[in-house]
Amino acid sequence: MTPVIFAELQRRHAEPHRAHHDWARIAGMLAMTEDIAHALADRPAFILAVLFHTAVFDRTRPDSEARSIAVMRDMLDRTLPRPMLDRATVLIHAVLRQELPETDDPGLRADAALICDMDHAVLGEPAARFMAYEAANRREYAHLPDERYRAGRIAAYQMLLWRDRLYLTDRFHLEREKRARRNIDAALDRLEEA
Template sequence: MLRDEVWDEAVRAVRGDAHGLVSVRDDVLGRWSEAHRGYHDLRHLDEVVDALAELRDGAIDGAIEWASVVFAAWFHDAIYDITTAAENERRSAELARTALSANGIGIDVVGAVVALIEASEVHDVHETRGPQAVFHDADLWILAAPVERFDDYCADVRREYAAVPDEAYAQARAAILAPFFDREAVYRTAHARREWESAARSNLRRELSRLG
């Protein structure tokens, strides 16, 4: 599975040993498998990893940058609690800092991973290549997914927030999605703008219309 392959590659790049961090990997996978998750589950992790691989050529320089975005992908929603949603990115970033630092990952890589995860809270990235741009676009790939998958994503997010009344949910969800639609471009990298932008705008338009 690509998810495991890129994890091993990232570990080799920063430690020289593909068998390291096994307990860390298993702990993170367990977190992504929690029963309360709807969209933010292992399928989302796999889709982000697939998107990273698609964006890698031409936007990532070297094994260390690649390792940083891979670790960021694995950790970015490792903590996902809708009751404290505003803290999820910060707590996931701190989990990454603690777990990676405790297992011999250098401060430069750990700092890059933490910064990538924290930036995912607002998705306000201006670079058009490099780890920030690639991680931003990969995390938002779902906006450009085929129609059936995009609609499943919308339903899965709604399921995560099933306790929220419909009107309040619609207002809050539209407030999250509308800024992406209002941007000059949803994506930052040249590849994503060329290959994903049109589909993302179509999907966002439909969902914003449904939210009313």
């Protein structure tokens, strides 16, 4: 990846409407990627997905996912192999939809599970970090009135708690599941009291 493309990604992630989905988050996900590099089936495609999955980010539009993929392809189509970009595209779809791809490729499914878990890693952070995330998330939804935001957030958290497991991989499940559930329960209490 060229310095120009890297700088463009940093510029995009510095947009003023980003409070959580910023470059610090990407840097954190890249650091986690290094920690799990041994478990990845396709590290280059995984890193591309991390770098580009929120290249376009606008909470008021439903097409950020497609636009992020288009940015990646526009920037890299002539320089990287198509299979790598195709795999990164599948991973971007997985992380933004929070669902594993339908594929016979176990490595791709495993990489998708890891990127989904990395995306939700903040749910299992210490309470202060989780509360900072909650505040940042609210700023990203500043266009919504409080009542609508609360209703949507409550529904989203309740749907998460209905799952048998918040995290798809054993690594994240063992490290973060209990704390994530405590954080979500506390967030629901605050949202319901507001």
